Amino acid sequence: MPTRATVDLTFTQDRTRPMKFFDCHSHWATERGYLFRTQAERDQQAKIWRTTAQVFSDDEQAEYFRRNDVRTILDISWIKDLSIEEMRDYHDYIFEVQSHHRDVMFGQWLQFRPQMGKQAVDEFHRCLSKKAGFVGLCVNGQVTGVPASDPLWKPFYEASIDAGTPVMILTGLTGIGQGLPGGKGIVLEDGHPRHIDYVAARNPDLRILAARPAYPWQDDMIAILLHKPNVSYELHGWGPKQFAPQLKKEIGRRLQDRIMFGCDFPVLRYEKVLADWYAEGYTQDVLDKVLCTNAERYFGAVA
Numbered sequence: 199m200p201t202r203a204t205v206d207l208t209f210t211q212d213r214t215r216p217m218k219f220f221d222c223h224s225h226w227a228t229e230r231g232y233l234f235r236t237q238a239e240r241d242q243q244a245k246i247w248r249t250t251a252q253v254f255s256d257d258e259q260a261e262y263f264r265r266n267d268v269r270t271i272l273d274i275s276w277i278k279d280l281s282i283e284e285m286r287d288y289h290d291y292i293f294e295v296q297s298h299h300r301d302v303m304f305g306q307w308l309q310f311r312p313q314m315g316k317q318a319v320d321e322f323h324r325c326l327s328k329k330a331g332f333v334g335l336c337v338n339g340q341v342t343g344v345p346a347s348d349p350l351w352k353p354f355y356e357a358s359i360d361a362g363t364p365v366m367i368l369t370g371l372t373g374i375g376q377g378l379p380g381g382k383g384i385v386l387e388d389g390h391p392r393h394i395d396y397v398a399a400r401n402p403d404l405r406i407l408a409a410r411p412a413y414p415w416q417d418d419m420i421a422i423l424l425h426k427p428n429v430s431y432e433l434h435g436w437g438p439k440q441f442a443p444q445l446k447k448e449i450g451r452r453l454q455d456r457i458m459f460g461c462d463f464p465v466l467r468y469e470k471v472l473a474d475w476y477a478e479g480y481t482q483d484v485l486d487k488v489l490c491t492n493a494e495r496y497f498g499a500v501a
Contacts, residue, residue, distance in 0.1 A: 219267055220493035220494055221461045222271055222460040223336075224462055224463035225275065226274050227252065227463065228256055232253060232464075246373045246376050247466060249464070249465055251464070264301070266472075270304060270461075271307055272305075274288060274306070274309075275309045275336070277309075278341075282314065286321060286324075293306070293325075293328055293331075296331055297330065305332025306331070306334075307334050308322060309336045312344050313342075332363070332499075335365045336368065340384045343385070346396075358404060364430075366432070367394050368389055369408050370416075371386065372384065391419040392418065394419075394429060406430070409434060413436075416442040416444055420445070420448055420453070423453055423456060430456045432459070433460055434460025434461055437466065438475050449484065450484050455492060457487075457488050475488075
């Protein structure tokens with residue numbers, strides 16, 4: 199069973215480190231929002247990410263972000279499998295919690311199954327209209343079985359362009375289904391960067407935030423970033439020690455203004471991931487950009 203949040207999980211800073219961080223993608227860790235709903239799924243968390251499921255209250259979760267000097271955009275990803283009526287209740291829940299903790303909760307990524315059609319697009323519009331902080335679409339082609347280049351996503355992209363909000367598109371290896379029979383039915387190719395390239399080319403006014411290290415297609419993702427100025431990059435889900443050598447090189451060079459930090463809390467924790475970023479040998483200027491100021495500029499969040 200998951201444990202309650204009782205230990206002080208705080209990233210210890212020294213004077214050379216920035217006093218704040220911007221996390222472009224993490225998940226909910228509350229009883230109502232925790233991304234893994236069953237014991238079997240939480241056992242998978244321990245197996246794949248090597249962390250123990252730990253449930254926080256709404257206030258405990260916010261205080262964890264404060265202790266680590268983090269502002270974050272959260273993703274209550276699992277509710278895309280619910281009915282629209284049930285999804286609406288959860289969306290109202292996350293916006294209500296966020297309203298009490300705006301200093302650390304900058305906004306929300308919303309996931310949908312595009313097969314649900316107009317009712318899902320209407321719910322996306324409803325959430326955008328609430329103006330409850332940042333709201334953006336997160337496209338999970340692998341879990342939905344609908345790659346980002348599929349025309350079913352077009353109404354969501356049009357809504358995002360109209361709202362002036364970026365779209366996150368997940369790419370590369372996912373931990374969901376990893377090690378399970380048939381990978382839980384997930385086709386990894388549905389998250390190939392080629393789908394991001396296609397969407398960027400066909401929608402030049404759409405800002406796209408590619409998400410996760412794109413293993414095993416890292417060279418493809420780097421090429422797309424160099425070719426498409428409307429694509430930026432966020433690196434949740436992996437610790438920086440595990441990044442491919444070519445990605446590590448580009449972080450400190452050509453892409454240092456286009457790459458942003460993501461943690462993937464609660465399956466990964468700030469105290470470990472941030473310490474690993476500082477151990478990689480990047481200059482302080484690069485760390486400031488990747489861990490905070492690039493995202494502040496991208497999302498218009500400069501204090």
